[in-house]
Amino acid sequence: MDATSETGLILYRRMQLIRQTELTLARAHQRGLVHGACHTYVGQEAIAAGVCHHLRREDVVFSTHRGHGHALAKGMEPGELIAELFGKETGCSGGRGGSMHLFKPEIGMMGTSGIVGPCILQACGGGYSFKLLDSANVAVAFFGDGAVNNGAFHEGLNMAAIWKLPVLFVCENNQFATEVPFDYSSGNPNVAQRAEQFGICGIEVDGNNVHEVEQAAGRALEQARQGGGPTLIECKTYRTRAHAEGMADFTYRTREAVDQWKKRCPIEQLGQALIEAGQAEPEDLNSHRG
């Protein structure tokens, strides 16, 4: 097996792990086993998988309310995640936190969060530590489109720019903040372009194409490790489940639009590409479904 197909399979497996864990949690939520809010990552798996592919254990990730995928991609065991949402002592936060407080600093998982915005600033802090302590580690902030109109985005990107911090800002633009369309809440609905205002590099990628994400992230992380400063990557994507489990959908968006995006499933797309390129057989992929 050559390097490209190996990468493809690793990414495929990572995305399936996230998808299957999320579907398990969604079913558990319906059965009343998940006690609090549960925002799934279904449809966005390519982003966490693509970015975290280039992270080392010592690199740190600061995440959001929709963070199961980030935790799994950074190396958290699904069992620890599920146990946490079940409120068990064996969960990654001992049952103290639930879905929005997933912590495992030993592997650089510095928390999902119930507050939109602070992860951006905390990632800058991670970057500041690495600069101060002269380490080659990087910090990554994942955040939704809802965060980019928050002051944390503006203050954080500006600080990262002026001090050239080793930080990667990953905006997962799934086009809605709960039910509010991004083009309603933004004077400038182009996120990547905003990087320019801070004097840093901004890149827009197809967030449902894991190779695009992985390659852009790889370059940006390398630049950060070399002291070249931060990058903002806007990943255009869509969440194909409701904002949170049990919430109504299809009032603010149509069933057709969701179905359209389901056809662009990042996992199916990669699977198809791997088969077409002769890099995987359908049965290889099935065995990765977990």
Place this chain on the structure above:
Amino acid sequence: MPDPPEPGDRETTFVGATLEALAFEMKRNPAIFVMGEGIGQRGGNFGTTLGLYEEHGATRLCDTPICERGFVGLGCGAAMTGSRPVIDFMFIDFINDAFGEIVNQVAKMQYMSSGRLKMPILLRGCIGVGHSAATHHSGNYASIYSHIPGIRVVLPSTPYDAKGLFHHALRCDDPVLFLEHRELMATRSCVPETDYEIPFGQARVAREGTDATVVALSLMVHHTLAAAEKLAGEGQSIEVIDPRTVSPLDFDTILGSVAKTGRLLVVDEAFGPCGFASEIAARVADEGFDELDAPVRRLNGAHAPVPYSPTLEQAVVPGADTIEAAIRALLEE
């Protein structure tokens, strides 16, 4: 932790004492860095970092843009990843732009991470009425932040205490809010040149007495001591307690004193409602009711924005004369 040394006979100012502690700790611990506006080459609006930039450079003495929320949030992330930020707000009023970061992130991080992350961040700034600084530069938010679990709140009243408490803050793994009264910054007292720690949650008995107990904070300790001195001339013996830290609070020392005197007045320059004095009054009522010979009295700053004119300023905060009157009233109860 060894007992703190005798003060000796070398005098320095309040700001000089904390600067000495900061300089010492920065030499010894490369993970410490300071952030704030004008704390680099300029040495801080109040001289809190004077001379450190020349020694440690721009990464450890980091001048910031005017984005308090941003650099507190950054400080939080830095503390989570192995460094020890000192955030210098200049005037503490500016901290309120970062309230959410402090309450939801800094204060909760150790809990959220099940103790696997530490939060060694020191937040410091100038508090208090005086100097006609007016209402955006005269705040004192000790009670608000003491309400929050997970933050230590420190209000030294002397250079000696300031130095020992500052050393302790830079060696402890919790977030610390260090509040320095504007009217105390240039005051002088004897301070040892060596490093030493004063632990949190240990009150200082600033004056011993038997007829009434007065608990006071920061600048109010000095006004209370002046009032007590005057009353001593009339044969009244007043005990003055300086808690030094509001969170944690050394309640045992307060209760022990009340057991001796039977009377308690709490003096705090900050607003009364839901405040430090109310908390002590409630706890003494709960745990020391039988020791009381009179109702617990509170003397606070007016529950109003702080005015500008010196005469108006004096009218809204306790001074030695109003404290003296309050003690007299308490003794007559």
